Amino acid sequence: MREFEYVRAGEIGQAVAAVSADPAASYLAGGTTQLDLMKDGVLAPDRLVDITRLPLGGITRDGDVLRVGALTTMEELAADPTVAGRLPFLREALLLGASVQLRNMATIGGNLLQRTRCRYFRDPAVPACNKRRRGSGCAAVQGVARMHAILGASEHCIALHASDMAVPLMALDAVVHLRGPDGERSIPLTEFYRIPGDTPDVENVLRHGELITAVEIPLLAPDARSTYLKVRDRVSYEFALTSAAVAVRLDGGVIGEARVALGGVGTIPWRAPEAEQVLRGAPASPEVFAAAAEAAIADPFTVPGTAFKVELAKRTLVRALRTVAGGAS
Ligand SMILES: Cc1cc2nc3c(=O)[nH]c(=O)nc-3n(C[C@H](O)[C@H](O)[C@H](O)COP(=O)(O)OP(=O)(O)OC[C@H]3O[C@@H](n4cnc5c(N)ncnc54)[C@H](O)[C@@H]3O)c2cc1C
């Protein structure tokens, strides 16, 4: 067993200082990602700074924006009445993720930073993984790649970002609030993640030691319709093969506002602005939904194991759009 130091932070500044000062230190929230990867030998921090006692819980509403503390659990967020009323597809995404036991431990900040489920990343005995060791290659491209990405992927890395929650948050233009050694900053979630390129080890714009303190989520309009459709190999306790988060406002049979993001297909939770453009101002018809799906998956990178996802992702989006269009299509 590899030894590490455990520190329980009592104050936000203390936690940030403790991790910032030590390149081999990490934060510990619910531990459902971090501890798994330490047990598997993928991560080996010298120091774990437990943030669960920091005052970063709570959900508050200010007008049409919900501010969610980073330590709010997935289950707490799903149970919030404003989420149920004004962000129903976010609630669906939360409740379709993991299991109730995990959702009671897993925090919102930790969920955004969960690591890929790529089996080769999670097995240190596999030498070729650019995410674990830059320049070592990618075992998944030639390997078993059913649960991998087709958008934002390349021969350097096809690892999937598996969060369900982050998919509607991308569609909603959520904003991530950070506290680092140099102060606070806020980043739109759509600019938070990094496409792997030839540096798959760099997953987001966080600087070492920066702490996610909260996520701000704009509410949907009261008359918006939304859904989160998750397609998976079994109906519970399983990651998405494909998913779609869709929110629209309809004026008669015409689509007004449209928000679309995809899960199960991207190296990052995938906003689909091209699909939104097709939908806005168009009739809610099967032809328009199909065109939106074509636009969303226009430039996939596939390997034999993931090729099926191109058609599945399009069908997932079309079905989600049919669901929100109700009788309009
Ligand atoms: C069996 C299993 C099934 C799962 N199924 C699903 C699923 O279907 N859908 C889904 O979306 N997810 C799923 N998950 C993933 C789960 O949602 C994440 O593990 C969880 O949300 C991580 O939150 P945590 O609080 O436990 O984070 P931790 O494990 O504590 O931390 C994760 C990472 O984030 C960092 N971190 C945590 N909080 C902060 C912060 N505030 N600021 C800066 N860094 C921070 C940690 O240092 C670590 O690197 C599953 C997990 C397991 C184990």
Ligand code: SF4
């Ligand atoms: S897909 Fe990415 S995480 Fe998986 S083996 Fe390849 S480089 Fe590593």
